[in-house]
Each structure stands twice: as structure tokens, then as C-alpha cells.
Amino acid sequence: TGGRGVGRAGAVSGTAACPHIPISLGRVRCMHAQAQMAQSPESPAVLLSDLFDEEARAQLTPAAIVQQLDRFIVGQYDAKRAVAVALRNRWRRMQLAGAVRDEVIPKNILMIGPTGCGKTEVARRLAKLVNAPFIKVEATKYTELGYVGRDVEDIVKDLVEVSVTLVRSRLRERIAAQTAQKAEDLILEGLLGPHADRKTLDSFREMYRSGQLEDKDVDIDRPPNEGRKIPLENGIIMIDSIFKNDRGFGGGASSRQQKRKMKVRDARAAIEEHEAERAMQSEVVAREAVRVAEQDGIVFIDEIDKIVETRTGRSTGNVSSEGVQRDLLPIIEGSVVQTKHGNVSTDHMLFICSGAFHSSKPADMLAELQGRLPIRVELKALTGEDMYRILTEPQHNMIRQHQALMATESVELEFTDGALRAIAQSAEAANRLLDNIGARRLHTVLERILADISFAAPERVEEARRDGRASCA
DSSP: OHHHHHHHHHHHHTOOOOTTSOHHHHHHHHHHHHHHHHHOTTSHHHHHTTTTOHHHHHTOOHHHHHHHHHTTOOSOHHHHHHHHHHHHHHHHHHTOOTHHHHHOOOOOEEEEOOTTSSHHHHHHHHHHHTTOOEEEEEGGGBOOTTSSSBOTHHHHHHHHHHHHHHHHHHHHHHTHHHHHHHHHHHHHHHHHOTTOOHHHHHHHHHHHHHTTTTTOEEEEEEOTTTTOOOOEETTEEOHHHHHHSTTSSSSGGGGSOEEEEEEHHHHHHHHHHHHHHHHTOSHHHHHHHHHHHHHHOEEEEEOGGGGOOOTTTOOTTOTTTHHHHHHHHHHHHOOEEEETTEEEEOTTOEEEEEEOOSSSOGGGSOHHHHHTOOEEEEOOOOOHHHHHHHHHSSTTOHHHHHHHHHHTTTBOOOOOHHHHHHHHHHHHHHHHHSOOOTTHHHHHHHHHHHHHHHHHHHHHHHHHHHTTOSSBO
């Protein structure tokens, strides 16, 4: 009777009996363990809660997003405004309740403009602003389903892998203090033993935190799975070698922890890495990564114009054009893709497609694909004034980057305003006479100008020091 009673309680609370244990005791233990996990601050569910700071996202109004993008990107206001509204609509959708939330779908964007005008940078900075999974792909790398080559579903699979990496990185940051404390406790125990008195422990803890123990040797327990490798032969897992090897899975000495002598600095890194991996092995982490990819993922498909042919030259079923467009339709509209982390829905992913459309126009795309990209934004070609602003306005502009690089050699670079305008005009002229590669032309001009000083900087600095000068300007 007691067993049935506990079973009913377990059924109500959503728990299940542990295998190989009498039903009443097993369910009691499972319920107790789950209750502890739910209350523990180190449980995966607790650690993953509000991992991406929804309160901060709420403060990102469209105007605030454009203002943030202005720190890194010059001009292109229409494109910034379009992506800002799209991002804000995501937050608005999450405030809805009930079935209406699932009915609201993102309005995907088509960016039209020459290369180097900022299309990719707008999308990349947008994703970085909200810590969203972001992937950039080129439409020409994919082939129609059934042909040799990459399938468009790989786009979603790659995005999920990016999401897993992002979630693990954010989780690692969140548990950094816990893993550091765990490493400190284990190292001090290895140095002093488990029964050290409080005064000695506090003294060594102070030395540890000040870095005085970095070169000391310490014995730590090596986890049983550390250093274990699956034997492979020509890409085939050799099962018999796993069981024959003393360090194989289960049994023997591998199931017991072994002592290992290490420097304190190395032991700290090993322990922190091991503790972080333990926290991130939970299936909850994988589910959270899938959720983040579904709700926050941004896919940037570049060179979509390269798989579009003009009306007169279109050939139905072409592997590199119309077939890929047809395969993209369900992905962009919303479908479920199977990945190794589980099924992933693309219903609420934001797709941003871009292309120069020199030899074709957006109207040449399949009508169905046009309908799945309802927002069109045209980015303008860069002028000489735009080039000048790119050199001077962004937070980490090219000039500051070169100055920082040369400062590592004790070389101080100075650019007059006239020199900067001359560089901008040279880049604009080169784009006009040669292929227009946009702002990337500035890199070519600057590297040409700074080639000599970059090559001879160490020798010139040494010469300046011999002459009694502190730095070389």
C-alpha cells in the first residue's frame, strides 16, 4: 500500500521510479534528488535561466539599436532601421501570450547593394548586439537536393552548432566564479591535506590568490575520463580495443581516480575546465541551444543574386539557381530540420538575404521566394565622403587599428586631416576605375601607404633608441 501511495504521489509530481530499486524507495529517492536539483543554484536549469539578459534586450528600442549600429557602421540608415524594427518585433512577440505568439512570424529582409557597402556588417553587428546565434553563408555553395554538394538544411544545422557554442560560452562565463572557487578548494586540499587548520588554510589561501603558489607542485585527482581516447583505425571505432585497454570504458583502474602531480597554475586550468565541462554536459544545455537558435537565430544568406537568372536566361531545374531557390523556400518560410541536437524549427528565425543584383534583379527570383522576403532595403554605394567617415567615425576605425598595431613597436602614427581625405578620395577613384569593392578598397590603400613603415618599424625604433629618442614618430 505504501508503494502504491508513493507511486501516486510520484505520478502527480511528474517523477518516475529509478530502475533496479524497489518501487517505493526508488521513487522517494528520485523525488528527493529532483527536489535538490531544482533548489541547487548549480543545477543546469537554474544556471541557464535568463542566460541572455532579457531585461537588457527590453531596453533596445529601434532608435537605440540604430544608435548602437552607428558606432560601427557609417550611413545606410534604411538598412539599420529595417533590422532594428525586425529585432524589436522579436521582443514584442515574446511579450504576447497564448496562440497569437506562435502566429507572429518574422518579416525577412532582402538587402540590395554593391559589395563592400555594409550589408554583412549590419547583420553581424545586430546579432552581436543581442548575443544571438548568427551565421553567414553564401548561396552559391549549396546545390539542389539530390545532387552532390551541400544541402540547404546544412544552414540550419550550422546555426544550431553556433548556438551550442554561444550557450556554452555564456554558461562558462556564468559559472566562472564557481569553477574558480572549486579549483581553489581542491588545490589547497592537495597542498595541505583535508585536515588543515583554519589559520594555515587562510594563510595559504591568501598566498594562492596573490599568485605566490603558481610554481608549486600539487597532487590532484585526475578524473577517470581524462585523457581517454576512442581507438580509431581508418576512421573505424575499434570496439575490441576499448575493452582490452586498461584505460577503456568501465572497470579496472580507469573507474578510479588517479593522482597526478602538476604545477598550481596548470592544476587550476585543468580543474576549471573539467568542472565547466561537467556543467555543460547536461541535455538541458543542448535543449537551450536549440531554443535559442529557434527564437533568436539570424541567418545571413549572401550572394543570393548569383543563383538568380534573368527571365530570358532562366533554365528550369538548374542545379545552381532555380533548384536551390526552391529548396530555400521551406527553410525560410518555416519547417523542421533534423539535427544531432534534436528537431529544430525555422518558423521564427530571421533570414536576411543580400546581393548586388548587377546582372539580374530581385524580380527575377522565384515569386514564392520574393514573397518570403517582404522587406526590401537598398543600400547606397559609398562616396568619397563616406570613405572619409569610415576612416574617422567608427569606434574602432581602420586608422585607430593601425595606430594600435604600430604602438606595439613603439611607433606613433599620425594622420593629418588632409591625408585622410586624400586616402578616401584615392579609394573612391580606384573603385570607380576598377572593380567597385566598396570600403574594402581602404584596406588596400592603407596597406600600400604603410608598407614601408610596417616592414622597417623594429629597425627604425632601435635606431631612434640609439639616438636617444624615446619613441619613433
